[in-house]
Structure formats: C-alpha cells, structure tokens
Amino acid sequence: MPSPQFDLLQGTLDVLILKSLALQELHGMGISRRISQMTNGAFEVKPGSLFPALHRMEDAGWLTSTWENREPIGVRSSIC
Amino acid sequence: MISRFRALWRNLIHRDQMDQDLDEELHAYVVSAEKVRTGMSPEEAYRDTRREIGGTEQIKQGVRDIRAGALLDRFVQDIRFALRQMRKSPGFYAIVVLVLALAIGANASIFSILNTVMLRPLEFPNADRLVQITSTKNEKPIGVSGPDWRDLATHNQTFEKIAIYDQWRKNVSTSPRGDDAAEVLVGLAPQEFFEALGIQPLMGRLFKTEEGVEGRNHVALITEAFWKTHYQRDPKILGRTLSINDQPYTIIGVLPATIPGWLHGAQAQLPVFEPFVPDLGTFSEQSRGGRGNGAIGLLKPGTTIGKAQADLARTAQNLAAMHPVDRGVGISVAPLATMRTGDLRPLLLLLMGAVGLILLIACSNLAALLLARNTARQREFAMRKALGAGTTALVRQVLTETLVPSLMGSACGLALACGATRALRTADPGKIPQLLALTLDWRVALFTLVVGLGTCLLFGMAPALLSARLDPADALKEGGRTSSGTSRQGFRKLLVIAQIALSMMLLVGSGLLIQTLERLENQDLGFRVDHLMRGHFYLPPAQYPMADMITRFCDRLTERIRALPGVRDVSVTTVYPPSDRWRMMFSIDGRPLSRLEDVPATIFGVVDANYLPTAGIPVVAGRNFSDSDRETTMPVAIVNQAFVKQYFPDVDPIGQRVELGAPASLIPQDVWMGTERETVTIAGVMRDNHNQGLALPAAPQLIALFRQVPKVNFGFKDVLVRSDVAPEALEQAVAQQLHALDSRLPLSEVETMSEYLDDMTAVKRFTTVILACFAGIGLLLAVMGIYGVIAYLVAQRTQEIGIRLALGAPQSAVVWLVSSQGLRMALAGVAIGLVGTVLAARSMTSLLYGISALDPVTMGLASIVLIAIALGACVLPARRAAKIDPIQALRTE
Numbered sequence: 001m002p003s004p005q006f007d008l009l010q011g012t013l014d015v016l017i018l019k020s021l022a023l024q025e026l027h028g029m030g031i032s033r034r035i036s037q038m039t040n041g042a043f044e045v046k047p048g049s050l051f052p053a054l055h056r057m058e059d060a061g062w063l064t065s066t067w068e069n070r071e072p073i074g075v076r077s078s079i080c
Numbered sequence: 081m082i083s084r085f086r087a088l089w090r091n092l093i094h095r096d097q098m099d100q101d102l103d104e105e106l107h108a109y110v111v112s113a114e115k116v117r118t119g120m121s122p123e124e125a126y127r128d129t130r131r132e133i134g135g136t137e138q139i140k141q142g143v144r145d146i147r148a149g150a151l152l153d154r155f156v157q158d159i160r161f162a163l164r165q166m167r168k169s170p171g172f173y174a175i176v177v178l179v180l181a182l183a184i185g186a187n188a189s190i191f192s193i194l195n196t197v198m199l200r201p202l203e204f205p206n207a208d209r210l211v212q213i214t215s216t217k218n219e220k221p222i223g224v225s226g227p228d229w230r231d232l233a234t235h236n237q238t239f240e241k242i243a244i245y246d247q248w249r250k251n252v253s254t255s256p257r258g259d260d261a262a263e264v265l266v267g268l269a270p271q272e273f274f275e276a277l278g279i280q281p282l283m284g285r286l287f288k289t290e291e292g293v294e295g296r297n298h299v300a301l302i303t304e305a306f307w308k309t310h311y312q313r314d315p316k317i318l319g320r321t322l323s324i325n326d327q328p329y330t331i332i333g334v335l336p337a338t339i340p341g342w343l344h345g346a347q348a349q350l351p352v353f354e355p356f357v358p359d360l361g362t363f364s365e366q367s368r369g370g371r372g373n374g375a376i377g378l379l380k381p382g383t384t385i386g387k388a389q390a391d392l393a394r395t396a397q398n399l400a401a402m403h404p405v406d407r408g409v410g411i412s413v414a415p416l417a418t419m420r421t422g423d424l425r426p427l428l429l430l431l432m433g434a435v436g437l438i439l440l441i442a443c444s445n446l447a448a449l450l451l452a453r454n455t456a457r458q459r460e461f462a463m464r465k466a467l468g469a470g471t472t473a474l475v476r477q478v479l480t481e482t483l484v485p486s487l488m489g490s491a492c493g494l495a496l497a498c499g500a501t502r503a504l505r506t507a508d509p510g511k512i513p514q515l516l517a518l519t520l521d522w523r524v525a526l527f528t529l530v531v532g533l534g535t536c537l538l539f540g541m542a543p544a545l546l547s548a549r550l551d552p553a554d555a556l557k558e559g560g561r562t563s564s565g566t567s568r569q570g571f572r573k574l575l576v577i578a579q580i581a582l583s584m585m586l587l588v589g590s591g592l593l594i595q596t597l598e599r600l601e602n603q604d605l606g607f608r609v610d611h612l613m614r615g616h617f618y619l620p621p622a623q624y625p626m627a628d629m630i631t632r633f634c635d636r637l638t639e640r641i642r643a644l645p646g647v648r649d650v651s652v653t654t655v656y657p658p659s660d661r662w663r664m665m666f667s668i669d670g671r672p673l674s675r676l677e678d679v680p681a682t683i684f685g686v687v688d689a690n691y692l693p694t695a696g697i698p699v700v701a702g703r704n705f706s707d708s709d710r711e712t713t714m715p716v717a718i719v720n721q722a723f724v725k726q727y728f729p730d731v732d733p734i735g736q737r738v739e740l741g742a743p744a745s746l747i748p749q750d751v752w753m754g755t756e757r758e759t760v761t762i763a764g765v766m767r768d769n770h771n772q773g774l775a776l777p778a779a780p781q782l783i784a785l786f787r788q789v790p791k792v793n794f795g796f797k798d799v800l801v802r803s804d805v806a807p808e809a810l811e812q813a814v815a816q817q818l819h820a821l822d823s824r825l826p827l828s829e830v831e832t833m834s835e836y837l838d839d840m841t842a843v844k845r846f847t848t849v850i851l852a853c854f855a856g857i858g859l860l861l862a863v864m865g866i867y868g869v870i871a872y873l874v875a876q877r878t879q880e881i882g883i884r885l886a887l888g889a890p891q892s893a894v895v896w897l898v899s900s901q902g903l904r905m906a907l908a909g910v911a912i913g914l915v916g917t918v919l920a921a922r923s924m925t926s927l928l929y930g931i932s933a934l935d936p937v938t939m940g941l942a943s944i945v946l947i948a949i950a951l952g953a954c955v956l957p958a959r960r961a962a963k964i965d966p967i968q969a970l971r972t973e
Binding site: 027028029046047048051052053055056058059060061 | 112113
C-alpha cells in the first residue's frame, strides 16, 4: 500500500532525487542517504516511496538505470 | 512520450523479467541497508532493517502500481478473473448472456429499422440539399399544380434545380402486338428531376427540354430491372419501342436502380419513366387548381431550408394575389428524407421506446440476479477489503465481471439482429416499402456496442456499489448473516418493483394498440365487405377518345361479367370506400358565392347505376340511380348523409340542384369542368360510409353517373364484383372478360376487398404484433424477477419459517407470509406503472383509434393480469415454504 508520506512528497521527491543525482551515479540506498544529507535529516525517504518514484521517473524518461557489479552483490545505479 | 511507450512495451512484454529485476533491486537495497548497520548482530541488523523498510511486497506493489501500463495490467487481471468466475458457474452466466442477447438484439433490430427509415442519409449525391416541396391548403399538405410550379421555378432564388413530377397508372406493353399489356405505374418526370437527384443513365441519355411537350414526348426511360425482365438485357435496347396506352414510345436510356419507390408513394421502384406531360394540359391556367403533382428541389449550396421556404412563400403570396384559385394556398419545404419516413415516425418511436423498456427490465432483472449471487460472495469481498483492496478496486472488479457477459450479450444480440433484419426484409409483414433496403450498417453496430456498455453499467452498478459498502469485520464473522443483507434485499425488491412498473406500461400500451387494431378492422365501414372483388383498368384516349365510347365499353363489360356464374352484381365505378380521393368544387343553386375561398369542395365520384347495390350501401332517402337515367335524361346525383347534414340541415335535399365545379362567375375555367359547368339534381341520399380512410369519419360526398357527366367520364375505371362464391375464384374470369372485349387492356390491382382493407392496416398490425411480443417478454422477465426474489427470501428465512411452523402456525399463514411479499411488490409496481402510463399517454394518442390512451378498462385489466401473475410466481416458493420440515429447518445453520 502506498504510504501517506509518498503522496505528500511526490513533487518534491522528484526534485530531490534529481538534485541528488546531479553530480554522480547513485544506487537506491545511496540516493536516500544523499537526500537525508542534503536536507539535514529533515526527509528520510523510505524505500516504499523511493522505489515507485524511481521507476515512475524512469518510465517517464527523466533518468536511466544500469546494472553494475561493484560489490560481490549486484547493485543498481542511476544517472541523469 | 517515446520513452513512455518504450516503457509500456517493456512492462507488458517483459513482465517477468521486470519483476525479477525488481526483486533483485530490492534485495540489493535490503542488503546494503543491513550493511550500513554497524555494531549490531546480524539478526538485529536484519530486524532493524526490516522495521525501517516496511514490507517488501508492499513496495513491489507500489512500483507495479506506478508503472506505465499498470492500468491495462489491472484490467487484464480483472478480465481473467471474470472469465474464471464465468467458467465456475456456466449456467448462471448462460442465462445472463441469453437475456442480454435477447434484449440487446431486439434493440438493435428496431434501431436498424429506425436507421433505414429515418436516419440513414439518402443515396443520392447532394442528399442533404434535396427537399420536397408541397402546397398547403388550410395547413393540410396537397400536391403542387403545374402552373404554380412553373412560376416557382422561374421566380425562385434559392434553388439550383426544381422539378415537378407525377406518376400515373398506364397500360404498358413490350410486345409488338401489344397484347401482353400490364398496368404499371409510370413516372412522369422532366430532365430536372433526374438532374436534381444526380442520376446518370446507365445507357443512353435523359430527356431533353423539347421533349416535355405534347407530341414530342414519346420517349421513355426504363430501369435496369425492367430491362432485365422484359428485354433480357438486350444490348441494342436503345431505339426499341414499347407501347404505353397503345402509343409507341422509343426507349432512349436505361436508368440505374437508385430511384426509390417511396418518392412516388409506391412499394417498388417505378419501371418506366416518360417526360412530364400528362394528357390533361397540365400547364394551362385552368389546371392551376389541379394540385396532384409532386415536386422536389435541389437547394443551392449553403442555402438553408428556412431561407428556401421563405423564398417560395413570397412567390406563393404573389401568386395568390394574382390568381384567385391560389388564395389560401401556402408552400412547405421539407428535407426529402421526411418523405421516406412518411407516417411511420410515431410508430417507430413507439417501438423504440418499448424496446428500451425491455432493455431496462432485462437490466434490472440481471442486476437483481447478480446481487443475489454477490451476496454469497460477501466473504470473498470482505477478505479482499481486509487485505487492502480499495473501494475502487472492488467496484472496478465487479464492473469488469459484468462487462464480459455484457459484451458477449452484445455480440450475440448483434448476430440476432442480423438474422431478424434479414427475416424482416424477406417477410415484409407490414408491407413497409422502405424496409426493402433494410441492412445493418456501422451505425447499428456502434449503437449495439454503446447499448452493451450501457447495460453493463446499468446492471453492474448496483451490485458493485453495494458490495463495496461492506464492513469486513461483519462479513467475516461466523454465521455469515450481515445487517446489510436486509438493505440488499430492499434494493432487490426495488428492482423487481421497477420491472413490474415497466412491464405494466408495455402491457397497457400493447392492450391499447390491440384494441385500436380490432376497432379499425372490425368497424362498420358503411358497406358490405364480404364476397366483394375489385379491379382497375384504363381505357386509353387513343383508342377511346369519346366519352360515349367509354360508356358503351363499360356497359358491355358489365353485361358480360354479370353473365358469369357466381356473380351476383357488378358495377363500374371510380370510387368506393374507404378511400375516395377525388374532390370537386361545387355550388348550390340559389346560394351564390362571392369569393373563391368560400367555394366548398366535396368528395366526388362517377359511377354506374349498380354501384350502390353492388357495394352494399343502402339508400336512406329518395331513390337510387336507375337504368332510366340515361345520357338524355336529367342528370342526377346521390349525396351522403354527411353532405345533407352540412349543406341541407333543415331542407329536403331531394330535388336540390348542384352545379359542379367552381362557379363560372369566380373563375372562368374549372380544373375538371372546363368552361361549361354541369348541373345535377339530387335524387337520393345514401348512408354514410368511410371515405377518408379507416380512421376519419365520413366527409360529405356526391356521386353522379358517368354517362350523364361526360366531361369527367375518363378512361380510369374500377370494377366491383359482388359474388355468391369466394371472390378469389372469379378474378380470372373477370380478367378474361375484359381481355375478350379488348385484348390490349389489362385488369390490374385485382384483389378481394378484404385483402385491400387488410393492406391498409398492415403497418399497424406489424407494430401491434411486435409490441405484444415485447409485452410478453417483459412479463416473462418480471415473473422471473419476482420468483427469484421470493425464492431467495424463503431460503433466507427458512429458520424463521421453521420456527413459526413448529410453534403451530397453520400452513396457510406461511403461504400468506410469503405471498404477501410478492403482492406488495406487485401492487407497488402496478401503481408506479400506472403513473408512467398516464405520463406517456399523450404521445400514444396519435396512434390510437376509438379508444382513449387513458382507457380505464385496459389499465384495470392490465393491473389485474400483472398482480395475478405476480401471485402466480409466488406459488411455488410459498408451497415450498409451507412444506418446510421445522426440525430440518432448525438444524441448518
């Protein structure tokens, strides 16, 4: 079930995600940590909000994704 | 945009791959989240992570919901589920699809009739600019006269082409000897007629302007069908001759099959056309009052009908100022398509309304059925709600479940409609000429689709909305009975009441129509209909130029026919009930008139002395014509009672003198009489008979002997034969006698008077039968509805009934308990139906005859029938209830 936090943040979340990816590729965990950093801990983006937003923006063409193996486990990266 | 499409494609086609990717992605996230937690044991890290992230399934569903193509995905899922449901209970859904197919099929059939007769554009180029022009006298439409048309054609500014035309029955023969003549309706049309309709000949050419003149007009156009049947598609057809009324005409062209018969008021296409110059000097001033022709026009591009009407009205006013015979005559311009509809419009709208009611009844029936089924699925819905399905999801799912049978019902219904239209086209039970072109086109298919979706909404909404309003906790409780059960039942009852009300309206409507038909068919028309045969023939002026030759021929014919065995009486006439179309202006001796508008007109006809006895019309005053009334004796006339009532209310009409034709002092030339008027003396009064069709009362009528009024002794004659034997047996013999006197004369329109009268009510009969069928279907559906509800009620209240019986209630009390439910619904439905009938009464009045739309007897009978049927539907469940074994009942939980 979509969490209420997601609905509230939808427009803002998109901007925050794009801002966080402006300088470098990041994976999911990294994006939420970056956003938390940028906003001084005001926004803790939960995966329940993050993942749908990422996929929505990818479908709309605002970002692309690739698979990479940086660590022994596969990780997803995102770039603008 | 493009990336959206690419995403859509990816999400749909590579769904499994996408799901797997999502899984891995989440897994990676979780792992990295765990890794972040330093200083905890692996289990703690795991738990902490889980707590922070929440449910992975929810996240995955969140992503799926947001993806491109999610809507379609959900839709496909719902459809699959619906199909699975249908497979689980095939019987139930079979009934649903069947009922829908019947209702939608009936709707599509009637709509295709409506489409063919009213909505489809005409098959001419520039069909939207084609109009019909009629003159109106005292607001009643009549035909256009020749001189009027000529003036309209010259002085108008809004028409590109304007054409007058007519059609006459003529003897047409294709063989050189002329002895295979048949009486055929021949079109009389100038070249403008074909040009306005945009008709190009398949071979040869159209008429030329100079051929529109007497003497130069012996050219003819034939249609393709005529070419095939009579000339075997001879490629050298141009230049061959055919004989029309014993005159040779040269064939100059072959027309395609596009000119419909309804332009000429005929069943089928007219096979032959000749230039517009009928024999009577149509364009001379004396014919200005002879309004029998049709007229069509092609508007200039961009002109509206209103402008054209105003333009012609102006010209008509000028004409009225110049010519006294045109005073009070107006002009009416209407789209040509209205001519195609004719007077079928109210009947078609009635049928459309009725079939719409059937659809509503079917939908409410199905809604009730579905509601009952959904009640059993309450637990399932409650579970879904508890698992997180939103109201929209539930409603969407139920709607999709109803969409599948709706669409299937639509498809089957369309197939049914196909079959029905084909059957209608070949059987043509109503003798409706426009139906010859009945087909299903894209409009009907679209209509069917819309109706199908509409029914889905109609009968899916109720169950959907009600199932969504569940409280999951209640429904999941053991025991299964919820408080919302009663409100659901209430809604079901409401649906059944609606069905009964709609059925009531259908029942009353068809009852009224049936009685109208019965009154039309069985009324006393004022003459004897049995054992009477009629026929028509035409003595062409080329062979019979003098009136006395016509008289002699008719005399010899009647002699011969009278000599036939089985013939009781025979008469040659130009008029017989119930339709007499000849009107003659007249003035009464001693009552001078000062204005042409005041000159009265009467229904007129010329007959022989045997007309009244042959037709079975009694003489109520004075005497009948007799053989002593000859060409040399004083011309006499017989009038009907309506004539006497209107013109001689306090005076004995016998002996009064009537001058035929408009008075010479007001107009020098009368359209029928010419310059010299004839005067007749009233010798007798006949009893009234219907002379304005079946539905209107008798109008004043005057008849004279054709031998005594030679000016109007034309070659058009009808023959009536009263026989002792079955009239069909004599048809051949009579035709032979005519042929024996003149082998070139065909006897046409031969039929018994009963057949002739039946044709007049054919359309009404057709409509009544259909409406009665609809009423029957409506009743059946209502019965099913009531039965369903009552049976369900009994099942629900089995325990309660068991207890009552155990406590000593007599069986009759239980039966009453059950039946009273049905009775209450029936009473409510009947009451609402009566209100609906009253509201719809006004629109039905134009279709009824001899009975009021608010006839209390009909309404009362319909109510009783419905209530009785409703009670009947309760019988089975009530008996089952009464036979409940209390112990069994109490045991079931």
